[in-house]
Structure formats: C-alpha cells, structure tokens
Amino acid sequence: xxVGIVGYGAFVPRRRIKLEEIAKVWxxxxxxxxxxxxxxxxxxxxxDEDTVTMSVEATRNALARSGGVDPAEIGALxxxxxxxxxxxxxxxxxxxxxxxxxxxxxxxxxxxxxxxGTESLFIAQALVKAGEVKYAVGIGADTSQGxxxxxxxxxxxxxxxxxxxxxxxxxILAEIIDTYSWTTDTPDxxxxxxxxxxxxxxxxTGEPAYFRHTMNSAQGMMDKAELEPxxxxxxxxxxxxxxxxxxxxxKLGFTHEQxxxxxxxxxxxxxxxxxxxxxxxxxxxxxSPGDLILLTSFGSGAGxxxxxxxxxxRISEVQNLAPKTRAQLDENKIYxxxxxYAKLRGKIRMAE
Amino acid sequence: xxxxxVIGVGMTSFxxxxxxxxxxxxxxxxxxxxxxxxxxxxxxxxxxxxSSGLFTGQEHLASLLADELGMAGVxxxxxxxxxxxxxxxxxxxxxxxxxxxxxxxxxxxxxKMTDVDGADATYxxxxxxxxxxxGFHGVTFPGLYAMLAxxxxxxxxxxxxxxxxVAVKNHANGLLNPHAQxxxxxxxxxxxxxxxxxxxxxxxxxxxxxxxAAALVLTTVERAREIAGGKPVVVIxxxxxATDTVTLANRGELAELGAVKLAGERAxxxxxxxxxxxxxxxxxxxxxxxxxxxxxxxxFFAPGQGGPAVEQGLTSxxxxxxxxxxxxxxSKGHPVGATGVAQxxxxxxxxxxxxxxxxxxxxxIGMAQNMGGSGGSSVVHILEVI
Numbered sequence: 001x002x003v004g005i006v007g008y009g010a011f012v013p014r015r016r017i018k019l020e021e022i023a024k025v026w027x028x029x030x031x032x033x034x035x036x037x038x039x040x041x042x043x044x045x046x047x048d049e050d051t052v053t054m055s056v057e058a059t060r061n062a063l064a065r066s067g068g069v070d071p072a073e074i075g076a077l078x079x080x081x082x083x084x085x086x087x088x089x090x091x092x093x094x095x096x097x098x099x100x101x102x103x104x105x106x107x108x109x110x111x112x113x114x115x116x117g118t119e120s121l122f123i124a125q126a127l128v129k130a131g132e133v134k135y136a137v138g139i140g141a142d143t144s145q146g147x148x149x150x151x152x153x154x155x156x157x158x159x160x161x162x163x164x165x166x167x168x169x170x171x172i173l174a175e176i177i178d179t180y181s182w183t184t185d186t187p188d189x190x191x192x193x194x195x196x197x198x199x200x201x202x203x204x205t206g207e208p209a210y211f212r213h214t215m216n217s218a219q220g221m222m223d224k225a226e227l228e229p230x231x232x233x234x235x236x237x238x239x240x241x242x243x244x245x246x247x248x249x250x251k252l253g254f255t256h257e258q259x260x261x262x263x264x265x266x267x268x269x270x271x272x273x274x275x276x277x278x279x280x281x282x283x284x285x286x287x288s289p290g291d292l293i294l295l296t297s298f299g300s301g302a303g304x305x306x307x308x309x310x311x312x313x314r315i316s317e318v319q320n321l322a323p324k325t326r327a328q329l330d331e332n333k334i335y336x337x338x339x340x341y342a343k344l345r346g347k348i349r350m351a352e
Numbered sequence: 353x354x355x356x357x358v359i360g361v362g363m364t365s366f367x368x369x370x371x372x373x374x375x376x377x378x379x380x381x382x383x384x385x386x387x388x389x390x391x392x393x394x395x396x397x398x399x400x401x402x403s404s405g406l407f408t409g410q411e412h413l414a415s416l417l418a419d420e421l422g423m424a425g426v427x428x429x430x431x432x433x434x435x436x437x438x439x440x441x442x443x444x445x446x447x448x449x450x451x452x453x454x455x456x457x458x459x460x461x462x463x464k465m466t467d468v469d470g471a472d473a474t475y476x477x478x479x480x481x482x483x484x485x486x487g488f489h490g491v492t493f494p495g496l497y498a499m500l501a502x503x504x505x506x507x508x509x510x511x512x513x514x515x516x517x518v519a520v521k522n523h524a525n526g527l528l529n530p531h532a533q534x535x536x537x538x539x540x541x542x543x544x545x546x547x548x549x550x551x552x553x554x555x556x557x558x559x560x561x562x563x564x565a566a567a568l569v570l571t572t573v574e575r576a577r578e579i580a581g582g583k584p585v586v587v588i589x590x591x592x593x594a595t596d597t598v599t600l601a602n603r604g605e606l607a608e609l610g611a612v613k614l615a616g617e618r619a620x621x622x623x624x625x626x627x628x629x630x631x632x633x634x635x636x637x638x639x640x641x642x643x644x645x646x647x648x649x650x651x652f653f654a655p656g657q658g659g660p661a662v663e664q665g666l667t668s669x670x671x672x673x674x675x676x677x678x679x680x681x682x683s684k685g686h687p688v689g690a691t692g693v694a695q696x697x698x699x700x701x702x703x704x705x706x707x708x709x710x711x712x713x714x715x716x717i718g719m720a721q722n723m724g725g726s727g728g729s730s731v732v733h734i735l736e737v738i
Contacts, residue, residue: 029547029548032545032546032547032548033547035545036547200469201469202469202470203368203466203470203561204370204466204469207368207370208370208371
C-alpha cells in the first residue's frame with residue numbers, strides 16, 4: 001500500500017537575533033563565527049510561543065493543505081521535541097485538543113535530541129502503512145536551549161513542522177518510498193534531569209557523531225533504495241549550523257543546487273527537532289511533481305533517520321494553501337537586542 | 353659512558369582517535385618500535401606522559417602499560433616534565449643505557465587528550481604553568497605564548513605574517529607525513545583570518561589537541577651494530593636538558609627561551625657539534641612563535657632573525673636548515689607526552705633515509721628540541737647516523 005504526506009505545514013516565529021548581537025555580549029569574534037559556522041541570525045520564540053503553540057500552528061497549516069482531512073479521523077499524533085513545556089504531561093494532548101482530533105487517537109511525546117521530529121514522522125507513516133490508523137500526524141518542534149555564552153547559543157532557535165500521513169491516493173502529495181535508520185550509543189550531547197541547559201562534547205559532536213551517523217544513514221538509504229545522489233531533485237540534512245549539512249551533502253556527492261532549498265540554518269538557526277522537517281517543508285513549497293527528495297535527520301545520542309520521498313501531481317494544488325516556509329523566514333521579521341532576547345528565553349532571574 | 357643507539361621506532365597516527373583508549377595507543381606504538389628493532393625483550397620501559405590523570409583519570413601508568421604489553425615484571429618508569437615529558441623519557445633511557453644500568457630500553461610517550469572537552473583539556477594543559485602565580489589568575493597557554501610573541505615583535509620587529517608562515521610551512525610538511533593529524537594545505541591569509549585565540553595568536557598559530565603515542569628502542573651501539581647487520585645505525589651523540597623559571601613573571605628576558613639555549617649548548621658540547629653541523633631539526637612549535645624563538649635559541653639564527661628566516665624559506669623542507677619536516681606539533685599534532693618521542697622518531701627516520709617524500713637528502717646529523725610549559729624546561733638531543 002502506498003503511504004504518503006497528505007498535508008504539511010511549518011511555523012517559524014517572527015523574532016530574530018543576529019549573530020553579531022550575541023557575539024557582542026560575550027566578546028566573541030563574530031566574523032570568525034560566521035565564517036566557521038555559517039550562521040547569520042536565528043529565530044527566537046516570543047513570550048507566547050512554545051513547542052505546543054508552534055506545533056498547533058504547523059499542524060493547522062498542514063490541515064489547510066490536506067484537502068479537507070477531518071481532524072476527527074486522525075488516529076495518531078506524535079510530537080518530537082526536546083523542549084516539551086512540561087517534564088511530565090504530554091504536549092501531544094494539547095495539540096490534539098487544539099486541532100480537534102480528540103478523543104479517539106493515540107498520542108505520544110517523543111524525545112531523541114534533534115532527531116525526535118523525524119522519529120514522529122517515521123512512526124506516523126508506519127502506522128498508516130500498517131493500516132492501524134487512517135491518518136497520523138508527525139510533528140517536530142523545539143524552542144531549543146543553549147547556555148548563555150556557549151557555542152550553542154549562536155544556533156539554538158525555534159520552529160516547527162507538521163506532516164499528516166495517509167494512504168488515500170487522491171490526497172497524497174508526496175509518497176514515502178522508503179526509510180532507513182542508523183543508530184548507535186554515542187553520547188555527544190545531553191541534558192540530564194534538572195539541568196537547565198544541555199551539555200555537549202564540543203568537537204566530539206562532529207566526526208564521530210553528526211558526520212558518522214548522517215553519512216551512514218544517507219548512504220544506507222540510497223543503497224537500500226538503489227538510488228544515487230544524481231537521482232534526487234533535493235536533499236535535506238539535519239542542520240545544527242550552516243556548515244555541517246553542506247559538508248555532508250557534498251561529501252555524499254550532492255550539488256549546491258540540490259542542497260540549497262532545504263538549507264535554512266544560516267538564517268533560521270538550529271531548530272533541533274524541527275530542523276530537517278522544516279527544511280522538508282521549504283522543499284515541498286517549491287517541488288515539482290515527480291521530484292525525488294532525500295531527508296536525513298540527526299539526533300545526538302545518536303542516530304539518523306532517512307526517507308526517500310517522491311512528490312506527486314497534487315503538490316501544485318496545495319503549495320499556496322498555507323504560509324510558505326521561506327516567506328515565514330524572510331518576511332515580517334522583528335530583530336531583538338540581547339536584553340529582550342535574554343528575557344524571552346528565560347535567561348533573566350526574576351523575583352520569586 | 354657507553355654510546356647509545358636507536359634501533360627501533362614506532363608511532364601511531366596522530367589525531368582525534370575517539371575510539372582508541374590510552375593503553376591501546378601506547379601498545380600500538382610500543383609494538384611497532386619493538387617490531388622495527390626486531391626484539392621482544394627489554395630491561396626497562398620509560399614512559400613520557402604529562403597528565404593521564406586529568407585527561408583520562410588514570411595514574412600508575414608505568415605498571416599498567418608494562419602489563420598491557422605482557423611485560424609485567426620489567427622495571428618501568430613514568431617521566432613528567434609537562435610537554436617535555438617525552439623528551440625527558442628519552443633522556444632518562446639514554447642515561448640508563450649510557451651508564452650501563454640497562455642494555456636495552458623501550459622509550460615511549462603517550463597522551464590521550466580527547467576524552468575530555470576543550471575546557472578540561474585547557475585546564476589540564478594549564479597545570480604546566482605556575483598554578484599559584486599564573487593559572488589561578490586565568491592565563492592559559494595561548495595567553496602566555498601571546499605575551500612572548502608580543503615581546504618578540506616589539507624587540508625584534510617580528511611580524512604577524514612571519515608567525516603565519518611557520519604554520520604554512522609546517523602544514524606543507526605535514527601533507528607529506530602519513531601519520532600527521534592534519535593533511536591540510538593552508539596559506540598566510542588563512543592563518544591571519546582564522547579565529548583569534550589570544551592576540552596576536554590565532555587558531556592556526558596553535559598546535560591542536562591530539563591523541564597519539566610514539567616509541568623508540570635504545571641500546572648500546574655495539575648491540576645495535578650486531579642487530580643492524582651492516583645497515584646504518586643511528587646514534588644519540590648529544591643529550592642536554594635545562595630548566596628555567598616556570599613563571600614568566602620571574603624571567604629576566606622574555607624574548608629568549610633560556611632553557612632551550614642551555615639545553616642546546618649542553619647537547620652541542622656532548623656531541624662536539626655546532627649549529628652549522630646540523631642538517632635538520634624538529635623543534636617544539638606548540639605555537640608559531642615558539643618555533644621562531646627555538647630556532648634562535650639553538651643558534652641556527654641570530655636573536656631576532658628567526659622570523660625573517662622563515663620568510664626567506666631558510667627553514668622549509670629544502671631550505672638551509674629544514675625545521676619540522678614531520679609537520680611539527682602544528683600539523684602532525686601534539687599529544688603532549690608523546691611529542692618528544694615522536695620528534696626522535698622523525699629524526700631517526702630521516703637519518704635512515706626512510707622519510708619518503710619529505711626526506712632531507714643526505715641528512716647525517718639531526719636535532720630534536722622538546723619543551724615544557726612556556727619554556728620552563730627543555731630537552732635537546734643530537735642524533736647522527738654512522
């Protein structure tokens with residue numbers, strides 16, 4: 001049975017902070033950071049934006065593109081994030097209530113560092129494929145944390161992407177052709193209970209973690225599906241900064257043109273669980289029928305999920321039915337100074 | 353005093369070897385040196401290692417590593433003099449053989465530095481400075497060497513570009529060394545535009561954090577001749593060591609590395625050699641300024657002429673005195689305890705004529721200079737092929 005995406009949507013907050021503004025506060029070398037990480041600015045969640053609200057916005061955009069999927073027919077909904085507002089109490093239930101999918105559905109919150117988003121996609125499409133549910137929603141969303149002054153502070157951003165999966169041939173706008181996951185125990189980045197900010201193994205997060213897993217996952221996916229880089233119109237890799245996804249793409253044999261549409265991190269930052277899924281929404285926004293897309297996520301800890309996706313004729317009917325990702329990224333921006341940013345990110349200690 | 357020869361050399365590739373623990377790195381280098389020497393029994397093992405405790409949580413290395421080789425029972429000694437630990441382990445072994453206490457010694461150096469993150473590595477390395485008078489006040493090694501660079505620039509007019517040319521040259525040499533951490537061609541602009549670390553030093557002026565091990569087998573020249581069976585034998589003809597103030601603030605002259613100068617003079621005196629006799633030298637380029645200052649302290653160039661010498665290509669692979677043909681600490685990598693031993697591996701390989709594309713033609717006499725801290729200790733060896 002063929003399974004695919006029947007609706008997709010993204011949400012990017014309007015607020016931004018430029019890398020220079022952060023570097024100024026910490027006395028860091030902004031030009032060197034920009035060159036080294038290829039990061040220019042990042043999104044910042046507003047006072048009323050969190051993983052749940054962004055998930056709702058993204059899912060509403062996905063419903064708008066779904067050709068009238070009845071939310072009540074959604075049988076499963078998963079929210080992948082490492083910034084669920086509650087430590088104990090699901091995000092998914094709030095999202096399900098807000099979109100009108102309750103009460104007959106299966107809901108779970110997922111966590112796997114930056115890979116939780118594609119995990120939710122993976123499980124949602126598999127349940128539809130198995131015939132367990134008619135529609136399933138997979139969401140990747142984060143208001144990522146980075147400790148003040150840490151290298152992560154230059155990238156940790158906010159955003160969400162949602163995908164509705166179904167098996168109705170007339171509704172599928174992009175078919176899931178195949179999937180492949182590659183996972184090991186590699187502790188390159190973590191946050192333990194009661195820790196406010198994550199810790200990372202600095203350079204250990206590169207070769208042994210990000211590159212090893214994304215390369216093996218993407219190559220394994222292509223080998224399994226008997227495809228080569230030249231067969232794809234677009235490829236999207238997890239983007240913790242601007243540099244890594246381009247490097248991994250080029251190492252695998254993809255061209256700049258194949259990579260640039262889904263390459264948002266230089267202006268969006270790293271939206272963690274939202275990163276490669278939001279990249280996929282940007283690609284779907286401009287994709288043409290028949291396009292093959294490779295999507296490879298990465299989550300510290302560590303693992304990578306890959307998907308081969310083929311765009312159908314229906315894509316052109318839905319692209320304009322909800323706000324496009326690039327437009328959300330490029331338009332109506334509000335630039336913040338560090339003080340306001342620190343307030344919004346909860347970095348200022350308030351009276352108790 | 354008996355004459356001492358190097359009959360075996362071995363080293364691991366240098367790099368971020370995430371999956372290899374200290375003991376395995378060490379054993380790989382040790383076994384390679386024993387294989388190269390064609391022997392399997394030694395009277396002593398010496399181990400240069402700066403800080404396995406802070407980097408990996410393991411002390412009591414000498415016994416641990418002897419056991420790792422299946423050699424429990426053999427005497428083993430760990431030697432520490434910060435980044436000069438390796439050179440001092442060579443000197444300790446040299447003294448044992450020369451004095452007749454041991455006939456054959458396995459000399460090793462090892463450091464496993466990537467089990468900790470950058471901040472912890474910086475802390476561990478920082479313990480080579482004066483913790484009360486320097487470390488506690490926040491200065492780290494890039495800062496200390498930046499101060500030396502500033503003084504050298506002010507006193508002699510050494511330029512930012514000359515510092516950069518040290519890194520460019522060493523990376524060019526490292527490209528030809530299969531064991532080097534970085535096989536990366538860089539240019540002066542790349543160094544000048546790399547991330548500032550401690551002004552005037554940028555990222556590409558600094559040696560990296562590295563995992564690696566190196567090993568030698570030393571024995572008497574008589575035994576070396578028997579084993580060599582007519583092939584050239586490399587002899588250690590000079591060994592010099594000196595200390596200086598660990599604390600920069602206590603040092604009279606900051607534009608000169610006093611310990612390097614003294615250690616060099618002692619090695620020259622023992623070998624009966626002069627700077628003009630040396631065909632190639634490995635110096636301790638933990639930062640680009642250190643190479644310039646070391647070449648001056650060893651008498652290859654007059655004080656203040658080290659910078660112009662690099663600029664004129666006098667220290668490049670085919671220059672008047674090739675410096676750091678291995679790629680140096682900058683490109684080959686700097687696993688601190690292993691560095692001093694790896695320098696002797698390079699010189700021995702060159703004197704044997706086995707350095708491949710980076711071979712210095714006709715090299716007969718080589719020198720290795722290893723240094724601890726900001727020059728608080730230095731060990732210099734002269735090796736000759738007979």
